[in-house]
Amino acid sequence: MNTYDIIIVGAGPGGSIAAKNAAEMGLKTVFFERGRKPGEKNSSGCGLGPRMWKDFEIMKELTPEKCPSMRAGAASRNYFVNKEDIVAGYIMARPTESVSYEPAKSWITMNVYRSEFDPWLAEFATDAGAELKTSTLIVDLIKENGKVCGVIDEKGEKYEASIVIGADGVISTVAMKSGLRTKWAQNQVTLVPQYDFQAPPEKIDDIMGDEALGVWWGATFPASYQVFFRDGFHQGLGNWMSWWDKNPLFYLNKVVNLKYYQRLLKILEAKPRELQAHLLPWLDYPYNTYTDGVILIGDAGGFPCPLEAEGIYPAMITGKISAQIAAEAIASGDVSKAVLHKFDEEWQKTSIGEEFEAGYELWNIWKALPFSPKETMSWFVPMIMEVLGGIFDWSQPHALRIRQIASHVKSYMPKATPFIMKYVIPLVAKTFEDDLDKLMDPKKIMTILPKLLELLPQKKRKRGGKEK
Ligand SMILES: Cc1cc2nc3c(=O)[nH]c(=O)nc-3n(C[C@H](O)[C@H](O)[C@H](O)COP(=O)(O)OP(=O)(O)OC[C@H]3O[C@@H](n4cnc5c(N)ncnc54)[C@H](O)[C@@H]3O)c2cc1C
Known part of the structure; x- marks a missing residue:
């Protein structure tokens, strides 16, 4: 012994x-x-x-x-992929002004x-x-x-x-x-298939700059992540065992076969190096x-x-x-x-x-948003793109475009409002739990309210901006 x-x-x-x-x-x-x-x-x-x-x-x-x-990166890119499997838009994000830990201002992950x-x-x-x-x-x-x-x-x-x-x-x-x-329950463990691509380090640096991560938010596949290393990158996706209705590779291949993705592979001179599949526990507590x-x-x-x-x-x-x-x-x-x-x-x-x-609320919102491509992302992607990209249309006067965008976003409200009530409000309430009583304090509201009312325009403005 x-x-x-x-x-x-x-x-x-x-x-x-x-x-x-x-x-x-x-x-x-x-x-x-x-x-x-x-x-x-x-x-x-x-x-x-x-x-x-x-x-x-x-x-x-x-x-x-x-x-x-090892490869450090200061930026992440979020691609939004619509029901037609088209990259409808993307947002590149760097650490923002509110980041408090000094090193996190210059890199988001070390891969x-x-x-x-x-x-x-x-x-x-x-x-x-x-x-x-x-x-x-x-x-x-x-x-x-x-x-x-x-x-x-x-x-x-x-x-x-x-x-x-x-x-x-x-x-x-x-x-x-x-x-x-x-063993884990079906909704406590995810299956994660991923491709490991090989690419020349100088190509990755030239094309991706200091980007470290990509997230592909899909309306036809669960969110897929991309992680860049010095001489290659991963493309993977996952969902709880209870979710899959097809072989998980079917969904991963959907990402890799996007026209946009294929162009990326071409310019990065990337070649598949390995296909892997792993389990990963994902619990609310x-x-x-x-x-x-x-x-x-x-x-x-x-x-x-x-x-x-x-x-x-x-x-x-x-x-x-x-x-x-x-x-x-x-x-x-x-x-x-x-x-x-x-x-x-x-x-x-x-x-x-x-x-x-806030484990339950965080876990739940992830389940309802990126892990629910058909139910949620199918309307979320066009809605978010309407807000971010709608103004880029030169076929109408801008004021009319703004009205068209607002009216179109409003048409998503029957889906967005229950989503916000069910998933966003509980998360906000949980996150601000300690301050909620202060926010709801009637005395405080009574002091703020008149000030807010003062800000409202007292007179109707004439077109052209001059006061009557
Ligand atoms: C595809 C994928 C991507 C991920 N990406 C990230 C990421 O980017 N960032 C991040 O923070 N996390 C990521 N994770 C999660 C992360 O990999 C795990 O949470 C982390 O590795 C957990 O560490 P651990 O030490 O608990 O277990 P593990 O890293 O799994 O280590 C367990 C070790 O135990 C050994 N072992 C198992 N059974 C036995 C046995 N019976 N006898 C002897 N040895 C045994 C295994 O070989 C293994 O080396 C990812 C997970 C997956 C599946």
């Missing part, structure tokens, strides 16, 4: 940060990876958000020398391939003294009196520890074998994340962001907290569920806890 203080199953971002922190606190730590190296089994690339640099000092050590695929990023991260853990066992698939848990106290690999080798951290991703053996979960001797972190615990399923940062945050809680529990000699409950309390105090406070 191999004995440790703490066992971590999985060497993704969550597992590596848990292992690093546990080893730094002096715990005898081992972390297991079924792949030949960390990152081998993951989606090939991803975008890392500035929050990671804010909360993890080590991120400042990530350089192109360590991670050659990297996981085959470089995950091993880089795991090295911090091994440098801190954690033992990494690669090519080792954990297939079961050891239990004593019904309580977890170790793991068994596929060769039957046993490893014992006071605490097991499940950092083993979306299909978590630790979650299932500990009894914390059987994580649940059942701990029991006697077990904590689940990252994807295993259902921690990706409820709005857009950014999952690396939550995996790292929960990894760090799990190590802290495990160390305290081991030191106290009590690793029971009652003590490990503190894991929930601690992550709820972090930035991801704050995110999940």
Whole structure:
């Protein structure tokens, strides 16, 4: 029997940060990876958000020398694709004036391939003294009196520890074998197919400039994302398992076959390098994340962001907290569920806890908008383009155009109003929950109202702008 203080199953971002922190606190730590190296089994690339640099000092050590695929970008492009599969318009956006974290003013994501990023991260853990066992698939848990106290690999080798951290991703053996979960419900897990395209770095830079991401908002496919790396890019899309009525590739190919997209591929000299398909948990709130001797972190615990399923940062945050809680529990000699409950309390105090406070509303609006192409995006795309692009018509006087646009936008109101009431208002109410009573304070309204009324024109203006 191999004995440790703490066992971590999985060497993704969550597992590596848990292992690093546990080893730094002096715990005898081992972390297991079924792949030949960390990152081998993951989606090939991803975008890392500035929050990671804010909360993890080590991120400042990530350089192109360590991670050659790295590409930072300051802009994102949102394409709107209508029912006829035509790109009806797009918006390119850069960080706006209200962005408060200084580095986030100059880049929105740092894009990297996981085959470089995950091993880089795991090295911090091994440098801190954690033992990494690669090519080792954990297939079961050891239990004593019904309580977890170790793991068994596929060769039957046993490893014992006071605490097991499940950092083993979306299909978590630790979650299932500990009894914390059987499997995800159909509306808790998404299937994400994606193409990885190869393209010459100089082409990407020349044509995309400092753009890092693209989102293709479709009326005939669920929103599709595009992430640019140094020498290639990803095009992928997903939806909950409950949604698909056709093979998911059918929808992804719709994006790639758009005339606009084909032109982009041509000018970027892009060639498909790989087709991948991954599962990704997407919950409105994580649940059942701990029991006697077990904590689940990252994807295993259902921690990706409820709005857009950014999952690396939550995996790292929960990894760090799990190590802290495990160390305290081991030191106290009590690793029971009652003590490990503190894991929930601690992550709820972090930035991801704050995110999940409005988890249901965020998750719900995503479901109703980009994940409902036929029901919502089919009217949303022409409506938004009417507002953004309607004025570009020189066949009528401008004043008439404005009236035509307003009247046309009004025709969408029977669809837009229930949508706003059902999805937007609850999100706004949740987000401003603490200030809502102030906004609704009758005394405050009574002081503001007369001022607003003063602003209204008192006299009817004559055409030509002169007063009577
Ligand atoms: C297509 C796609 C694109 C994404 N893009 C982004 C993005 O741009 N930005 C972002 O922040 N997030 C993104 N995500 C989400 C992100 O990939 C995950 O949320 C994140 O990787 C979770 O980290 P983790 O450490 O919890 O799990 P994982 O990264 O999944 O790591 C789990 C590790 O455990 C290993 N493992 C599993 N089972 C066992 C076992 N039984 N024994 C031993 N080892 C095991 C796996 O091989 C793996 O290395 C994306 C996800 C997908 C599917």
